[in-house]
Amino acid sequence: GGAPAGLNYYGTATTLEVSQSLWANSFGASTRAQEDLSEATALASGHAARFQAKVSLSEAETSYWRLAGARAAVAVQKDALERAGKNYEWSSRRARLQLGDRSDALQSEAALNLRKLELQAALDEEKLASRSFNLARNLESDEVNEQLTWPDSTAIAGMSAPARAPMRDDVKAAAQQERAAVASAEIALQRDSPTVDVYGALALNGRADGFGDAFTQSRTFQHPTQTIGIRLSAPINFDVLGRAREGGPLVGGEDPGQ
DSSP: OOOEEEEOEEEEEEEEEEEEESSSGGGHHHHHHHHHHHHHHHHHHHHHHHHHHHHHHHHHHHHHHHHHHHHHHHHHHHHHHHHHHHHHHHHHHHHHHSSHHHHHHHHHHHHHHHHHHHHHHHHHHHHHHHHHHHHTTTTOOOOOOOOOOOOHHHHHHHHHOOOOOOHHHHHHHHHHHHHHHHHHHHHHHHSSEEEEEEEEEEEEEEEEEHHHHHHTTTTTTSSSEEEEEEEEEEEEEEHHHHHHHHOSSSSSOOOTTO
8 A cells, every 4th residue: 555666755946036126116206215214204204393393492492481571560660650650649749739720730640540550561461471481390379479680781782693594494394294204105106006026936846855965966057947927917007007107097087075
């Protein structure tokens, strides 16, 4: 019942195959696009985060100087109200003593009421500025107990305008986003393109009654085989694929979205 002699054997092969795409992902186009996409996305995120940090810092500085200015305005309005009150008392006393015109007293009273309104407006602005300052510090309060410094005229005159950057970080982020969009489009194009591969294969074959002998032969050029060919894989309806990629209608006729 045994097999005839010579029919039992072992076959082994050592194969090397090289393939090169000529259309889809030709010479690594899709791989390069994927690399550009990853790099551009990371750079865009970094530029956007850096710009947001600068915006947050600018908003914090604005809140600080707004409150400092509001406090300075309150001090000025208090002084103006005090002066208007003294002027009103003086004009009223002169009018009572018949030493001045009654209209002067009425004008000084109107000026006093105006100064009161201006002081109230300054106090309201200080309250709003205090709340904005506290919100920047994640505090829910209208009171700021810290003493804020206000630069004098000499310090202000010595300030220099900040140097203008050649490109803002948000513009850099937008440029990288554009680069990422181009890379994404290239990846989609390569994915939808037909696959045409040129390949070559070299096989070192071994065949013997024993596995060891067959394995040894597969490391020599006693029974080599070579293969060269082309692989093609493509959709049948190129027109539908092209219109789908361009965003057009898949069925003949006008785009219903137009």
